[in-house]
Amino acid sequence: MAITYDKIPNNIDLASNRKVQKALEAWQPDFKDWWMEMGPEGFQQDEIYLRTAISVDSSGWAHFDYVKMPDYRWGIFLTPPVKNRKIGFGDNAEMDVWEQVPGEYRKELRRMIVTQCDTEPASVEQQRLLGKCAPSLYDMRNLFQVNVEEGRHLWAMVHLLHEYFGKDGRDEADEMLQRRSGNADAPRILEAFNKPVEDWLAFFCFAMFMDRDGKYQLAALAESGFDPLARATKFMLTEEAHHLFVGETGVGRVVARTAQVMAENPDTDPAQLGIVSLDIIQKYINEWYTGSLDLFGGEDSSNAANYFGAGLKGRFQEMNPKRFTEHQAMDECYSLDWMEDGKMVSHEIPMRRAMNLVLRDAYRDDCERAMERWNNSLEKAGLDFRLYLPSQRFNRRIGVYEHQPFNPQGKMLSDKDYKDQYGQWIPTEADLDYVKSLMVQVTEPGHFAGWINPPAKGLNGQDVEFEYVKFVNA
Numbered sequence: 001m002a003i004t005y006d007k008i009p010n011n012i013d014l015a016s017n018r019k020v021q022k023a024l025e026a027w028q029p030d031f032k033d034w035w036m037e038m039g040p041e042g043f044q045q046d047e048i049y050l051r052t053a054i055s056v057d058s059s060g061w062a063h064f065d066y067v068k069m070p071d072y073r074w075g076i077f078l079t080p081p082v083k084n085r086k087i088g089f090g091d092n093a094e095m096d097v098w099e100q101v102p103g104e105y106r107k108e109l110r111r112m113i114v115t116q117c118d119t120e121p122a123s124v125e126q127q128r129l130l131g132k133c134a135p136s137l138y139d140m141r142n143l144f145q146v147n148v149e150e151g152r153h154l155w156a157m158v159h160l161l162h163e164y165f166g167k168d169g170r171d172e173a174d175e176m177l178q179r180r181s182g183n184a185d186a187p188r189i190l191e192a193f194n195k196p197v198e199d200w201l202a203f204f205c206f207a208m209f210m211d212r213d214g215k216y217q218l219a220a221l222a223e224s225g226f227d228p229l230a231r232a233t234k235f236m237l238t239e240e241a242h243h244l245f246v247g248e249t250g251v252g253r254v255v256a257r258t259a260q261v262m263a264e265n266p267d268t269d270p271a272q273l274g275i276v277s278l279d280i281i282q283k284y285i286n287e288w289y290t291g292s293l294d295l296f297g298g299e300d301s302s303n304a305a306n307y308f309g310a311g312l313k314g315r316f317q318e319m320n321p322k323r324f325t326e327h328q329a330m331d332e333c334y335s336l337d338w339m340e341d342g343k344m345v346s347h348e349i350p351m352r353r354a355m356n357l358v359l360r361d362a363y364r365d366d367c368e369r370a371m372e373r374w375n376n377s378l379e380k381a382g383l384d385f386r387l388y389l390p391s392q393r394f395n396r397r398i399g400v401y402e403h404q405p406f407n408p409q410g411k412m413l414s415d416k417d418y419k420d421q422y423g424q425w426i427p428t429e430a431d432l433d434y435v436k437s438l439m440v441q442v443t444e445p446g447h448f449a450g451w452i453n454p455p456a457k458g459l460n461g462q463d464v465e466f467e468y469v470k471f472v473n474a
């Protein structure tokens with residue numbers, strides 16, 4: 001499974017599949033055009049200290065060097081096939097995995113791949129202006145690393161469309177480069193991927209919550225009976241881990257900075273100190289966490305049941321016996337309360353129909369772990385304030401709690417009270433303007449903007465003071 005550095009780097013012996021190779025070579029210039037138009041604005045000629053995949057082994061695949069972003073080796077990397085792999089769950093359990101798209105599930109697979117694929121270029125578009133106000137070279141480099149890898153994830157999914165979905169797949173691949181985040185006529189597919197990410201706290205929350213949703217979606221697809229999808233998403237997960245690190249430690253460094261400055265200046269308004277108040281941080285968490293819950297889909301979902309039943313999308317770590325010993329999910333139900341005829345009623349969702357929720361619960365536990373870490377730094381600073389994850393009922397735009405006036409504690413309010421208090425929970429224009437006012441670009445190696453702490457250590461064994469970005473015109 002060595003990587004060949006042809007025109008399109010790959011470990012799938014692309015050269016032996018002339019048809020797909022030609023189709024992807026035809027798509028490549030359009031991708032490059034898209035990158036120059038919609039990738040990070042203003043830094044395409046600079047030298048960025050980036051990691052590139054040089055093998056697909058779980059250890060040691062990453063190679064670090066200075067690279068100009070447009071020269072990044074975007075390519076197609078699949079984890080090696082597992083011999084005699086069987087479908088692990090659902091009605092087709094124990095059957096051989098599919099090497100080609102099974103005709104009866106073509107529509108579902110195409111939809112799943114297209115929806116996942118579309119988020120990859122969308123996030124690059126959402127984040128394209130952030131380099132201009134990066135709080136340090138270290139952070140700027142992390143942003144660009146995330147961006148180039150989302151570009152590679154686009155490649156990973158587009159390869160599946162090209163190789164396995166014929167003409168439809170090629171059309172879908174073209175459309176990936178035509179839709180634009182936030183464009184009224186041709187928006188990205190999921191709503192959350194259409195709003196710009198305009199400040200770095202939003203970026204860290206995005207990488208913490210939205211990329212983490214991505215991790216759970218990819219992990220569920222890595223269980224798929226459609227083997228090329230499972231192998232593609234498995235390798236994407238190894239790259240994704242760094243994005244989650246950037247998000248979690250990014251928010252954590254903001255929290256720690258605020259805690260430290262507040263502990264030193266207990267009676268001063270945070271806005272006078274040039275830091276982000278804990279209230280505003282909590283509002284950002286509320287907004288991005290609830291937005292990420294929507295990405296899991298409806299709580300009671302026939303699509304989710306079909307995907308699981310067919311063996312297309314499993315649970316998080318489906319084949320880990322510590323998590324699941326039973327792979328049919330036919331007998332149990334998931335109990336959930338929601339409003340019916342003006343009162344809260346307990347509902348029993350058949351487990352297969354509740355698969356979005358099951359995946360979301362694993363995600364929520366992961367987020368809770370991060371909250372504990374962040375709260376540790378508040379405790380250490382001697383502050384009483386604690387950050388929290390809002391209720392799954394709050395601020396939802398899809399599912400059984402859609403557009404209902406629940407507060408972050410999950411209590412239903414009158415419409416009026418809800419509207420009046422909304423600005424206490426979700427960032428107001430004034431909050432957003434304040435955070436934006438803190439965003440100044442810091443380009444001195446080892447220096448950091450005043451609202452964020454330096455990281456505990458640098459990347460790849462380098463110092464924090466390392467020159468992670470070299471500007472050509474500096």
Ligand SMILES: [Fe+2]
Nearest residue numbers: 120150153214
């Ligand atoms: Fe991604």
Ligand SMILES: [Fe+2]
Nearest residue numbers: 211214240243
């Ligand atoms: Fe990501």
